[in-house]
Amino acid sequence: MLTRIRYPGYFRYHFEFRSLRVYSSESKPPAPRPDIFWWNDAINSCFRSGQVERACQLFEEMPHKNLVTWNCMISGFVKNYKMSEAHRIFDVMPRKNAVSWSVLLTGYARCGRIEEARHLFNRIPERNVVCWNSMISGYINNGKIGKARELFDEMPVKNSVSWSIMISGYLKNRLVAEARALFDRSYLRSTSVYNALMSGYVELGCFRDAENLFHRMTEKDVITWNTMITCYSRTGRMELAECLFDKMPEKDIISSTAMIYGYLQNGNVEAARKLFKEMPNRDIVTWNTMMGGYVRNGMLEDALRLFSEMPERDVVSWNTILQGYVQQNDMVGAYCWFEKMPQVSETSWNTLISGYRSEEALVLYCRMVKEGFRPDQGTLSVVLSVCGSLVALGWGRMVHLYAIRAGYEHDTLVMSSLICLYSRCGLIHDGVQVFECLLKRDAITWNAMIATYAYHGSAIEALKLFEKMIQGGFNPDHATFLSLLLACAHKGLVDEGCWYFKSMQEDWSLVPKPEHYSCMVDLLGRSGFISQAYEFANKIPVDSQTTAWETLLSACRVHGNLEFGELAAKRVLHAQPPDGGMYTLLSNIYATKGMWENAASIRALMKDCGAKKETGCSWIEVKGEMFSFVSNDKSNHLMEEICQELDNLSIIIEGFS
């Protein structure tokens, strides 16, 4: 039950919204003549909503300007990525203070022009703490942690913000030991310094450290509580999140949104919906969270309803719905939606491309470049994974070259996708080479390499690499354990698999997802532990059980287990639409037991409900062109030669075995 909730963020937003409405009208400011504060406020509002021209117009019109007015102009231009205008104002302003310098400096740092920022810093006549903090933060955001530390040690007076910046800087670079050491010798420990360390721990997956810190803190503010709630909700531990949520003295919009996110992540749509409805005020992120949850839970209709109800939408809202269409495999719908979007971002393109598992994805990628968008890490990663599922090695290598040229040679996301591509194409060694050459690694790259070994049946290599990952101080996540379980399943390492399944929960506080349970069903089923596998399948939330039952059914087929085979089949065949492959499996189980009548009746049933076994299809890329083949397909004019070559290959392969 929610009691009083305060939503300061909302009120601020609402106020800004009303201000915008007033200032965006073409009419002159109302009488009596507004004072200088009014003008400055108006200029800020215009800049915040991207109305740069209007802000300049007000600046020209205002009768008297003060130092703050000039600083507002610099800040406004910086916010709108207009550095040359910002610098021009800075040059011509009659008087400057520390604010003027630090605003401009921060602007340059945010554009990646860190040298220019440093040049400005050197010229500041009287530097205060904020100037120093701005420069240090600039270095950190540009990946220069060493420079940041140098300056940090040099600065004559530090405040608690300085410590926060430096500690979270180390954590952004995964340097946990350095962050901890700095925290230990920090003499100014405000709540926000604790918060910086705690949120860094959460970000890196050091949940135990975050928890310990949380319990040690005597003065907690809203951010402290929210950070810990986020930690629990991201890791699916909703009972703990609920406990904190109920206990915290003052909830805000962020607390509720974090809870909603957690509920949705766990598929608990009802709890999320309830909380969402109870919230007296929402800002736009809350709506997007709720919508994203609907989409992830396959409820596009509900997401669309919310989309139409929400008072204001941003590009994330549009992208979320786009993701919904893509997830439902409705690419016609996705494309129509994409065309309707008032504004698209790189993410929109990436989402659309990711939906196409065919050459169309590559065509779209070309169009994206042609329309002036710069492929980012997400794009390259998506395109590489499409190449992977097409086993289009030629295309993949081309994208690899582009990635190097565009400066993504050491990007962990892009390189991980490349490793996966090579893995899909069977070139494990090429993947290893990419992995070895990386300047830095993260959980994603480790996962990619572990998955490679897992998929190729090199279970021992996968498990060894996992050990190295842990020794390197990286925290495994859901994907890591999925690969490990898969590796164990392939090799029939039942004990090891069970051990990892336990460890992921007990040592790493990860709540298994349906796919982990499915993997356990596979692991146990393949090795003939059919009844244990059955128990695992029953632990999966009903909506996500189907795959597990399919897995169990095929295990029953292998081990000729009729009793559980029928049980599993019953569950699978309830699923819509009817799946021909499953009927075939069950019928085969009957057949191997000599129960021909049952087998025949299943075949008849299959015919009745119109289920067909999906036709198998394979394809190959030759010199950039894709050729696909289905059974009994004679359309390729080289079919005779192809069959001849296949015969030759079969002879060679048999010679090996």
Next chain:
DNA sequence: ATAGGGTTAG
């Protein structure tokens, strides 16, 4: 009251 640095939700 209006301008600058850090930590929390998609």
